[in-house]
Every structure is written in structure tokens, then in C-alpha cells.
Amino acid sequence: DAGITQSPRHKVTETGTPVTLRCHQTENHRYMYWYRQDPGHGLRLIHYSYGVKDTDKGEVSDGYSVSRSKTEDFLLTLESATSSQTSVYFCAIMVSGGYEQYFGPGTRLTVT
């Protein structure tokens, strides 16, 4: 257990509304990641962070933004949710020097 929580765990929202998902960690890891998981696609990286205020895009970043104002929190925002963003979203931390990632429990987001 790497002390990672995600909130909310489930959310239903309407097309066009902004949505923010939160990832919280308790162990001061520098690197944090947001993925989405869709059938047939595995996990795809949306954005990642390598420190407070330091973020970069992953392979599926369009329509998403992130912020990291504190080491322990990494926020993912869907600026204007679309049905194609219906997915399960996982947050992860990377263990420094080890490179393995540990994942939060996931957030199931449905955009209607």
C-alpha cells in the first residue's frame, strides 16, 4: 500500500461540464501520473508530474489539464467533459530509484 487515494471514486457528469479528479499520496513521492483505462487500450498516460508545479503531457493529453501545487496532491481536470472521456482513471506514484509504479484505487467517470 503506497498510501494513494483518489476522489471521487465514482462520478456521473453531463457533457460540457468541468470535472476535477483528485489524487492524494502520503509518502512524498516526487513523480505522480494520471492514466485512463479503456477496453482494448490498456492504460494510457494522460499527464505526469515530476515535482510541485512541474508537469508534462502524456500520449492522450488533449482535453485534460493537471495541477500540482503541493507534493501530495495531483489534480486532473477535464475542462469540458465529453462522452469519449468516460473511462476509469488511475493515479500512480513512481518509487524513486526503483521506477515501479503504485496505483490508486481508480475513479470511474461516466459522461452522459
Place this chain on the structure above:
Amino acid sequence: AQKVTQAQTEISVVEKEDVTLDCVYETRDTTYYLFWYKQPPSGELVFLIRRNSFDEQNEISGRYSWNFQKSTSSFNFTITASQVVDSAVYFCASTGGNQFYFGTGTSLTVIP
């Protein structure tokens, strides 16, 4: 291009059979890391193993073993004497620069 291919989408075996999950990766990096993760029906992602690119020793952990062959860009995972609790989706992943790339997963069903 960075890519991880898990050609086996679904596998079914009878309990106590051995099963091998295939993983082929593509990378431009000279130093990289490879991983396997397990996702049981409950949905969480569980880290199983990390292997770095300069260590081609095979690894065994209980009923699990991993075969890393740089010459064929493969990192295969074998479960010996499978059990019903091994039923899950298994993901192979690799690093690429500062990012991680996941395969699409292999769904393993162990039939009692």
C-alpha cells in the same frame, strides 16, 4: 516508437496447468525498465515485477517466473500450477523516456 504488445487477448486454462503470457516491447532507449502488473476482478492494479534492461537474468518468485530476452525484445511471464486466484488481467509495461507504456493486457481465466 515506444510500444508494448500483448498479442494474447484472452487465455483460459484449467487449474494446475502452466501458462505463459507473452510480452514484446519496442523502445528507442538503451536503458529501460520492464514491468508486469496484475489487475484482479476487483479492479486494483498490483505491481508484480520490475526488470532493468541490463539484467537479463530470469527471475522466479514462487509459482511466478519471468523470462527476459533482449535479443527478441520479449519479457514473458509464466505461472506454474495455476490457481483460480490467478484469474486476472495482466499488463506488461515499459519505460520510454520519462513515460510508461502499457500493453493492452491479457485476460487470464483459470477454470477450477
